[in-house]
Amino acid sequence: MKKLSKDQIQKIFLGGMLGIGGLYYYCYEMLAPLSLRETAATSEIADLSEKIKNAEAQITRTSKIKTGDVHQESASKAYEVMNAKIPNGSPAAWLPTKLTEFFKRQEIKKQNYRPLPEPLEREFPGFKTSLWVVELPSVEFLPLGKALAVLENQEALMQITSLQIDTTAKEADVHHAQLTISTLVKSEK
Amino acid sequence: MAFHLNLYHEIHKQAARERRDPFKLAMLAGIVFMLLLTFWYFYRMTSVGSLETKSRNMAHQWTKLEPQLKASIEEEPKLLARQGSNQALVERLQNRFYWAPFLERLAAAVPSHVQIVALNGDVEVKEVDTKEKSEGKKAKQKTMTMLLRGVAAGTQPRTAADEFRLSLRKVFSEFYSEVSAEFDANSLENGVEMVQLEGEPLGTATFRIRLSFKPAVPPAPPTPEKSPAPKKTK
Numbered sequence: 001m002k003k004l005s006k007d008q009i010q011k012i013f014l015g016g017m018l019g020i021g022g023l024y025y026y027c028y029e030m031l032a033p034l035s036l037r038e039t040a041a042t043s044e045i046a047d048l049s050e051k052i053k054n055a056e057a058q059i060t061r062t063s064k065i066k067t068g069d070v071h072q073e074s075a076s077k078a079y080e081v082m083n084a085k086i087p088n089g090s091p092a093a094w095l096p097t098k099l100t101e102f103f104k105r106q107e108i109k110k111q112n113y114r115p116l117p118e119p120l121e122r123e124f125p126g127f128k129t130s131l132w133v134v135e136l137p138s139v140e141f142l143p144l145g146k147a148l149a150v151l152e153n154q155e156a157l158m159q160i161t162s163l164q165i166d167t168t169a170k171e172a173d174v175h176h177a178q179l180t181i182s183t184l185v186k187s188e189k
Numbered sequence: 190m191a192f193h194l195n196l197y198h199e200i201h202k203q204a205a206r207e208r209r210d211p212f213k214l215a216m217l218a219g220i221v222f223m224l225l226l227t228f229w230y231f232y233r234m235t236s237v238g239s240l241e242t243k244s245r246n247m248a249h250q251w252t253k254l255e256p257q258l259k260a261s262i263e264e265e266p267k268l269l270a271r272q273g274s275n276q277a278l279v280e281r282l283q284n285r286f287y288w289a290p291f292l293e294r295l296a297a298a299v300p301s302h303v304q305i306v307a308l309n310g311d312v313e314v315k316e317v318d319t320k321e322k323s324e325g326k327k328a329k330q331k332t333m334t335m336l337l338r339g340v341a342a343g344t345q346p347r348t349a350a351d352e353f354r355l356s357l358r359k360v361f362s363e364f365y366s367e368v369s370a371e372f373d374a375n376s377l378e379n380g381v382e383m384v385q386l387e388g389e390p391l392g393t394a395t396f397r398i399r400l401s402f403k404p405a406v407p408p409a410p411p412t413p414e415k416s417p418a419p420k421k422t423k
Contacts, residue, residue: 149289
């Protein structure tokens with residue numbers, strides 16, 4: 001093998017020094033920023049994919065709720081009917097009159113009405129529940145049953161939440177009845 | 190065999206020595222190493238670039254999704270509230286308890302030797318968890334409680350009252366579910382009065398029966414399986 005000359009040894013030494021410098025520059029000035037960019041991009045991708053996954057799940061859930069309301073159609077129709085049929089204003093102004101006319105048609109003459117405190121929870125937008133006690137001081141069992149049947153068939157918005165029937169001391173066939181009626185009325189804005 | 194004399198052997202040796210020149214080999218190795226490093230750098234740059242492109246695309250996707258997400262988060266409670274109110278309204282309209290058929294069945298169930306003197310009925314509404322518990326859905330379940338106060342007459346008036354209680358349970362089990370008919374505590378007592386029923390003097394017993402049930406129709410009993418048709422014998 002050829003022996004290296006002094007000049008060549010110097011050149012190799014110089015080349016080696018330059019190589020080390022170059023390698024340092026390559027690692028710290030070229031590869032290191034790339035690694036930093038890669039780390040940043042990877043963490044951003046991980047962060048964004050989590051966010052996107054959660055967002056898509058949330059959007060899907062909301063759209064499922066939107067489309068999965070099985071009562072939507074029936075409720076919309078019910079609201080239309082309620083808006084059309086329920087009179088405006090306080091129920092005290094129209095409900096006793098309406099019920100008096102109804103019971104008169106059923107040949108039950110005496111009635112007393114008493115409102116109860118309204119429940120606090122408002123389940124239906126634009127409407128509230130109104131509770132009324134209807135007292136029928138002297139009524140026979142059969143007309144009472146018939147009247148209740150007609151009331152339940154005609155007035156879908158009304159529901160009887162309690163019923164008391166007591167025999168009166170005077171006559172065996174005549175009863176004292178008391179109904180608690182829950183009905184929907186328009187809430188005042 | 191002919192004798193071969195290489196007159197150029199010194200020239201050949203010099204050429205071989207130049208080929209194995211360590212300086213040149215070191216230079217060549219340095220160049221190859223530099224090329225490898227350059228190749229690696231470009232490879233890394235490309236892969237980082239593609240990652241950054243992916244990240245940018247995702248950021249773009251996120252900027253599109255973010256307003257939708259905000260709207261969805263704002264909308265969800267409103268939708269749930271509306272869904273709940275729709276369900277409550279439909280249930281209110283469809284799952285009413287009808288008192289008239291109940292009174293009709295009660296009147297038919299009371300025998301001639303029993304008289305009901307008072308009826309006190311209430312609809313109790315309870316919220317129960319549904320299958321969709323994770324979504325926070327609750328269903329309203331109605332329980333009817335009827336307190337019947339009455340008088341039974343008979344040679345064994347207490348037995349007559351108990352038979353009436355059992356018959357109430359049987360009759361209403363056909364129409365409602367989870368029917369229970371029990372005497373109120375210490376409510377079954379012998380009466381002091383005697384009554385005449387079909388010309389016969391009978392003792393009386395007063396009672397208070399607590400009848401409770403759920404308005405839902407009881408499940409139909411399972412239909413018996415059809416037995417296979419008998420094989421025809423020749």
